[in-house]
Amino acid sequence: MKTFVALILLGILIKDSTSMIHTLRVFETSSSQVPNFPEYVAVAVVNDVEVIHCDSETRRLEPKQEWMNRVTEDDPMFWVWITQICVNNLQKGKAKDMKRRFNQTEGVHIWQRMFGCDWDDDTDDINVYIQYARNGQDVISLDPITDTWVAAKSEAFITKLRWETDGETPRHKHNVQNHCMELLKNAVSYGEKTLKRTELPLVSLLQKSSSSPVTCHATGFYPDRARLFWTKDGDELLEDVGPGEILPNGDGTFQTSVSLDLSSVPLKNWDRHHCVFQVSGDKYKYVTRLDRSKIRTNGERGPKNPLTSIIAAVVVVGVVIVAAAVALFVIRRKRGQTGLCNLCHKYDHI
Incomplete structure (x- = not known):
């Protein structure tokens, strides 16, 4: 019995030391009247490493890691999918669309959408995340267990009901889960040296x-x-x-x-x-x-060395003596050249 329990504990320890949870997050930010900031920005992050970037100023999708080029070659459908997310939002004006949806007035506004997944490379389990926010506050998010939407704001309750009744919820979840899983596995495979590295602090x-x-x-x-x-x-x-x-x-x-x-x-x-x-x-x-x-x-300092203090005092006294001698020399020289300086002033206007 003891041996059996020991084997179970050993299995748990081995699993904990070898398995790893990998994450993919896509962050979309649409803004209105924010100075010096693109109206639309999309960033894909794998294990906290930025892998893709798109914004309304560059108007193109850019791999941020060299190995992402291999991912797109191996999975061209992913590139089509992520490109559509970027280009479509650029074309339809995401900020204007969100203003209309939430009946907002003019002024500075920021809307954000985060979606992605977590993948356990040992159990192959996957969790999906979809969340919307406005001006730094949650608006609506998906509960992947019940396949229902949680409305954090009262104005999002109508959207919650519509998405849950018109088939939008499974479409959202299926779209994110399929593409996210495939991209995440490919990214971990090709970017293994970067994503599975360990750097000590x-x-x-x-x-x-x-x-x-x-x-x-x-x-x-x-x-x-x-x-x-x-x-x-x-x-x-x-x-x-x-x-x-x-x-x-x-x-x-x-x-x-x-x-x-x-x-x-x-x-x-x-x-x-x-x-x-x-x-x-x-x-x-x-x-x-x-x-x-x-x-x-950067606070208190320890007691000073007495010898250091004496040397510092001597240096200060020496500097004062030299400064006094220089000042006396300058004064005497000015007195001797007063006539010459007065003559020079007559021709200052030339």
Whole structure:
């Protein structure tokens, strides 16, 4: 019995360490009267890596990764599908269409649609997402389990009823699910070196002042499926910690931070604390020991070296003496040339 349970646990651990959830998201943004911003932008993102871009200024669909060219060659129907999304929205004026649908007045407005899927490469399960938003607030979204629409705004309730009664819901879901699944699998296959890579972060210990919490900051890691946490004697700390969000960097990597309040911890016990970074599914942990000498701070500075202070004082005195001598020389020279300068003023107008 014990052996059977052990085998089950081992199977779970192996699955967790080898399987991976891959994601595809297409973000559409239509705007009205927003300065210095295209009226329509569409971006496709696979595992948080931008792979396709289209907007109303360039008016063309652009692969953002070299390996995406191979994806489009292998799956030309996908390229037709995604091109239609871009070109059709450019031609029909998405912003005007959304204004009419929600009976909105003139002014600055932003409408967004997000659709895509998640794929478990171990179980082959797939989840579909479709969501609409306006001016930063949810409007309507698809519940893929019940195949119904959730209206977050009262004005979207009519749209919900229409989509659920005229066959629009299965069409939406089927269209996204089929194309999304095929693209995602091809992208993961061709972009494996990029999408399945692991980059470890640069970890720093930061503190504003000696009385502030110590923040462990990790940046430059990939993928974003990672954890950063504090431990004491090897056990994870859940109290006196402040975890931050995982945020994207401009180069496709990510950053995050977690703070630790050590106000009640004696200095001699600091080295019992460690900041730990771990990628989901990776059995290895990357540990940074809490070391006072390694903390970077922009607040209080330590006591100055007395010899350094004396040298600095001598330098300052020397500068003052030199400046005084130069000023005295200039004054004396001006007094000796007053007549000449007065003569020069007579010819200033020439």
